[in-house]
Amino acid sequence: MQRMSDQPTRWTPATVYPDMWVDPDDDPRTRDEASPEGELATLQGFLTDYRLTLRMKCEGLDAEQLARRSVPPSTMSLLGLVRHLAEVERDWRNWITDGDPLPRLYGEKDADFHGAVAEQAVVDDAFSDMEREQAATDAALVEHPDLNERVGKDKIAVRELMVHRIEEYARHCGHADLLRECVDGRVGQ
Numbered sequence: 001m002q003r004m005s006d007q008p009t010r011w012t013p014a015t016v017y018p019d020m021w022v023d024p025d026d027d028p029r030t031r032d033e034a035s036p037e038g039e040l041a042t043l044q045g046f047l048t049d050y051r052l053t054l055r056m057k058c059e060g061l062d063a064e065q066l067a068r069r070s071v072p073p074s075t076m077s078l079l080g081l082v083r084h085l086a087e088v089e090r091d092w093r094n095w096i097t098d099g100d101p102l103p104r105l106y107g108e109k110d111a112d113f114h115g116a117v118a119e120q121a122v123v124d125d126a127f128s129d130m131e132r133e134q135a136a137t138d139a140a141l142v143e144h145p146d147l148n149e150r151v152g153k154d155k156i157a158v159r160e161l162m163v164h165r166i167e168e169y170a171r172h173c174g175h176a177d178l179l180r181e182c183v184d185g186r187v188g189q
């Protein structure tokens with residue numbers, strides 16, 4: 001006897017490589033130019049691609065799907081990840097400064113995930129917050145192009161901050177893979 005399943009059917013629009021999110025010609029992360037020159041440009045390239053990957057994992061979903069906690073018992077959702085990354089971008093900017101830290105965007109610990117509710121205004125605000133915080137952190141780091149420079153109260157190396165940013169996005173893109181697949185079955189890198 002066959003059972004009904006709540007699991008969506010796995011799918012991808014990719015035809016060239018069926019384990020990919022999109023075909024290479026349709027992938028905005030694919031560049032025809034030569035690989036970046038230097039360590040800073042390489043780090044910035046990886047960060048840009050992971051940020052874009054997260055956005056791609058969220059494309060085409062409505063507010064309910066973005067807010068769905070699709071991998072229980074985890075409280076993570078795609079919308080929660082967007083809000084979380086907006087929050088950590090702000091926090092990383094606090095690492096750079098010697099001044100008073102900026103306040104948290106969403107309040108107490110884990111409010112970024114718990115406040116990720118299925119309302120279009122919350123979705124719009126989350127993406128706006130993430131873009132604004134990414135731009136502000138990027139702008140702050142432009143002032144520190146030397147990866148060996150130590151910044152902020154804790155004198156963290158700019159290189160360590162850049163690598164940590166990439167690691168954070170990469171880790172959460174892995175979460176996004178699972179969350180998205182459980183929402184609508186779409187698979188791929």
